[in-house]
Amino acid sequence: MADLDQNTVTDAVIAQMATTPDPRMREVMESLVRHLHGFAREVRLTPAEWLEAIAFLTKVGQACTPIRQEFILLSDTLGLSRLVNLMDDKANRVGDATETSLLGPFYREAAPHFGYGESIAVHAKGPEMMLFGRVVNEAGEGVPDAVVEIWSTDAEGAYDLQALDPQTMDMRGQFRTDAEGRYAIRTLIPLGYSIPMDGPVGAMVRAQKRHGFRPAHIHMLIGAEGYRELITALYLGDDPNIDSDTVFGVSESLVVQPRMGVEGSPDPSVPAIRYDFQIARRAAHDTTGRVGADPSKVAAE
Ligand code: BEZ
Ligand code: FE
Numbered sequence: 001m002a003d004l005d006q007n008t009v010t011d012a013v014i015a016q017m018a019t020t021p022d023p024r025m026r027e028v029m030e031s032l033v034r035h036l037h038g039f040a041r042e043v044r045l046t047p048a049e050w051l052e053a054i055a056f057l058t059k060v061g062q063a064c065t066p067i068r069q070e071f072i073l074l075s076d077t078l079g080l081s082r083l084v085n086l087m088d089d090k091a092n093r094v095g096d097a098t099e100t101s102l103l104g105p106f107y108r109e110a111a112p113h114f115g116y117g118e119s120i121a122v123h124a125k126g127p128e129m130m131l132f133g134r135v136v137n138e139a140g141e142g143v144p145d146a147v148v149e150i151w152s153t154d155a156e157g158a159y160d161l162q163a164l165d166p167q168t169m170d171m172r173g174q175f176r177t178d179a180e181g182r183y184a185i186r187t188l189i190p191l192g193y194s195i196p197m198d199g200p201v202g203a204m205v206r207a208q209k210r211h212g213f214r215p216a217h218i219h220m221l222i223g224a225e226g227y228r229e230l231i232t233a234l235y236l237g238d239d240p241n242i243d244s245d246t247v248f249g250v251s252e253s254l255v256v257q258p259r260m261g262v263e264g265s266p267d268p269s270v271p272a273i274r275y276d277f278q279i280a281r282r283a284a285h286d287t288t289g290r291v292g293a294d295p296s297k298v299a300a301e
Pocket of ligand 2: 106
């Protein structure tokens, strides 16, 4: 039996795990062990520090509830959700399809249905805007009957789950595109907001002297028969944190600004954003781009 040292222990672990029958699990676990061990060697991790890290991860798990996923928040604030998202986009995004963004923890299934141009602000009050445009395919043709789901904070920067009792939905809804692929949504101009800072992830963000804010944004989830589900968000360009999103979700092509006088707006008396979303045909090998939703619901698709 050979004595292990701080370098050979890594190969010993990997050799023992070589019996793993699932090849993808074997690949992922081997790489994880190599990187974890490499990380511990690089920072010369001490026992006290490792115990502190375990206490932190324990608190992250304990902060999770059916409506709060602190581990996803940790993944988001470490940029890991965005990295997984970007890799999925690179592997699966077709042509000029709209770029994706984070699903975030505030998506809810079964949001209320609305008709063309109706308002999703049932309870919340504040300055209004219109969001309208088309859902198109790779040829620029309208996709009829696509489901356009939208959710955002209200004008004070709170999601319904934060502002109202958990049974009440507001500032979210489902629309269907018309025969030409058009959609129109009346909503409030959202405000940027702080990610939940009252748990262990918030403590980490504060310890790093980060501001913890996301720039104002509007989440969209668009689906149509035979097309890849598009999970994205539009970001308001005038938000002071547009270049320093705590969860790294912003891309240039998703930055917008509500303005008066936008041609074709269903209500010219309020500012509007016109945005066309391009969705791609579903390929046989497609997997979901969701990071943040309940995987059992995704698998059932
Ligand atoms: C959000 O978009 O609402 C969000 C995304 C990641 C972490 C926290 C919030
Ligand atoms: Fe959000």
